[in-house]
Amino acid sequence: MTAQLDRTEGGTDQPARSYSLPLGVVVFVTGSVSLGAEIAATRLLEPWFGASTIVWANTIAVVLVALSVGYSIGGRLADRDPSMAGLSRIILVASVLIAAVPFVANPFLRASVDAFDSLSVGTFAGSLLGVMVLIAVPLLLVGAVSPYAVRLAVDRVEDSGRVAGRLYAISTFGSLVGTFAAALVLIPFVGTRRTFLVFALLLALAAIAGLRRHRLPALIVPALILVLIALPTGILKSGTAGSTVIWEKETRYQYGRVLQAADGERTLELNEGQAVHSLYRPGSYLTTGYWDQQLALMWAGRSDLRSVAILGSAAGTTARALGHYSPTTHIDAVEIDKAVTQAGRKYFDLQAPDLQTYADDARPWLERTTTKQDAIVIDAYRQPYIPFYLTTKEFFALVRDRLAPGGVVVVNVGQPAGSTKLEKVLAATMRTAFGDDRVYRDPAQRTNTLLVGTTDDTEPADALRAKAPTLPAEVEQVLDGSASRIEPALTGGDVYTDDKAPVEWLVDLSLAKVAETGEGR
Structure with a gap:
């Protein structure tokens, strides 16, 4: 024409x-x-x-x-x-x-x-x-x-x-x-x-x-x-004070970068960089961050972890630590972004004696696997949101089905300081799969609470205290800390379903409330 x-x-x-x-x-x-x-x-x-x-x-x-x-x-x-x-x-x-x-x-x-x-x-x-x-x-x-x-x-x-x-x-x-x-x-x-x-x-x-x-x-x-x-593209975002960008990539799913501090500490940032998704400290397997509590709470059920799945493993901070402290455990590390896993192997020492990595979305992978896990860790945030299909009663029913007897699920709930709305929703939704008396919380960090769902009547605090003396001293302290904090999960949240899960609205309203009141600053 x-x-x-x-x-x-x-x-x-x-x-x-x-x-x-x-x-x-x-x-x-x-x-x-x-x-x-x-x-x-x-x-x-x-x-x-x-x-x-x-x-x-x-x-x-x-x-x-x-x-x-x-x-x-x-x-x-x-x-x-x-x-x-x-x-x-x-x-x-x-x-x-x-x-x-x-x-x-x-x-x-x-x-x-x-x-x-x-x-x-x-x-x-x-x-x-x-x-x-x-x-x-x-x-x-x-x-x-x-x-x-x-x-x-x-x-x-x-x-x-x-x-x-x-x-x-x-x-x-x-x-x-x-x-x-x-x-x-x-x-x-x-x-x-x-x-x-x-x-x-x-x-x-x-x-x-x-x-x-x-x-x-x-x-x-x-x-x-x-x-x-x-022309060469150069670095998209420069490093912060005292750190250098040593890797950055626009992947199929997101923008990611690795920052290295003067002491060798490395952090993984994704997208806007408001949260650290993985952390590596030379010579250490612990971080003083929420990853340590993730590691500890895997023992809130069984004392012998034969198989663990980490959904949203990022660059592998938790997988690396588990492989070191429990070398006989089979680890399935699921991360949707293959480039992030590759960065983990190169910059975060991502390795373990029995580690299998998967470039897959968390829920479809869990649908396909037939392995019964002793612990399932869910840490699949795209800051500041968790994908809605990982917040629903249908998803937690699937998680419950994939756990072995005595197994536990550990969910990282990142939320604005001073806000518990997301935590309450996830706790209410988890109770539909695990029961009213089998969902607990560990308020480990200022902006990170770990929720735990159990498959039997074992008290998580008792399981943690029993396991702690069998581990190296630094990990024993982490387990004892979680045991002292763990308590029944909060109540009052709505139950989310695959049909209705307005998680982004909930998070945005929480952010607006915190900004308005100045809480958490």
């Missing part, structure tokens, strides 16, 4: 076909950029605001508003200047703005996060403003292309419906291709920054095909974009 006529810079009507791409190709390219840039924008925000559905909802909302405004403006501009040159200028400007996004993102987002932290404004407002500033204007221009193209392609009024339908179908198909290209190919293999640049390059080439008199000067834009694609 091509435009029949084009009013060129010289003022004469010329057949657009003689020097431009078919309009179908143009709208296909811009359609692919519209949703491909949306996927890339979300990945750009994740290291700063996290990977929740709140961030996704904000991104989608901004994209839809920008495209809607672009449709309206594009129609008006097309009526004023129905020419391929006019359309190409819009596309060229959009390409420049898309190319600029990843370069202005980091300083802007860093300043944005600092500002919102100081004002106690949450993820919703921060991510919304971030997306608006970064991609709203270029996507508004991209949205202007389809109605502009329809105006150029319609030669007779009686053909307008057929022409518009065809071009919008092509644009939608382009959006589908752009979505999968960004998510499955570009972001995993070339990174987020170069994903934006590839889309910008496609826009620039499409724009140049529609220019006649100024085509050669306009070639500067794709040439510069190619140079930017060739």
Whole structure:
């Protein structure tokens, strides 16, 4: 589909076909950029605001508003200047703005996060403003292309419906291709920054095909974009004071980085970096963090751990410690992100005598396995949220079924300091599978409580005290500490199901409450 006529810079009507791409190709390219840039924008925000559905909802909302405004403006501009040159200028400007996004993102987002932290404004407002500033204007221009193209392609009024339908179908198909290209190919293999640049390059080439008199000067834009694609990406986020980034990667699932302090201590951060997901201290298997309590509470049931599953093992802090202190235990370490497990082996000394790692999602893996576990540890957060399907009564029924007699489940509940709403919900939901008197809590850390579900009437504190003397002194102290703190779980929470589990709303409201009252600061 091509435009029949084009009013060129010289003022004469010329057949657009003689020097431009078919309009179908143009709208296909811009359609692919519209949703491909949306996927890339979300990945750009994740290291700063996290990977929740709140961030996704904000991104989608901004994209839809920008495209809607672009449709309206594009129609008006097309009526004023129905020419391929006019359309190409819009596309060229959009390409420049898309190319600029990843370069202005980091300083802007860093300043944005600092500002919102100081004002106690949450993820919703921060991510919304971030997306608006970064991609709203270029996507508004991209949205202007389809109605502009329809105006150029319609030669007779009686053909307008057929022409518009065809071009919008092509644009939608382009959006589908752009979505999968960004998510499955570009972001995993070339990174987020170069994903934006590839889309910008496609826009620039499409724009140049529609220019006649100024085509050669306009070639500067794709040439510069190619140079930017060739440049090394560098470090996405610099280290904090006293630490150095020794590894970072944009994986299929998230952004991750490893920081090393001057004393050799290493930490794993994922996405926005508000939590440490794994920790390594040279010469030590304990951390003084919640991983130590995870290790201890595995013995809240059986004294001999034959088989343990860790769902959400990250870089393997708990698996490594268990392998050292209980070398005969078979460990299934399940981590959805293979790159994080690889970083664990390289930077966190992830090894054990009988360790099997799996690159899989926690619940599907548990569905498939037939092994009866003596302990199942659940630590599958994408800070600050736990996946909703790991919070439901159906999930805990599955966990209960996969435990051997006397086995225990240990759930890490990360929550804002001073808030217990998530803990109460998980405790209430766990009781549907384990019973009212078999769910306990260990308030081990300021922002981490460990919930324990047992399969028999053994008191966890008694089991821990019985096991403690058989372990090295440093671990004995950890077990004794947990035994002194462990108590019946809190009551008052709702029971979540696969059909209804508003865990992100619960966490966001808890964060807002803490920010409002200043609790936990």
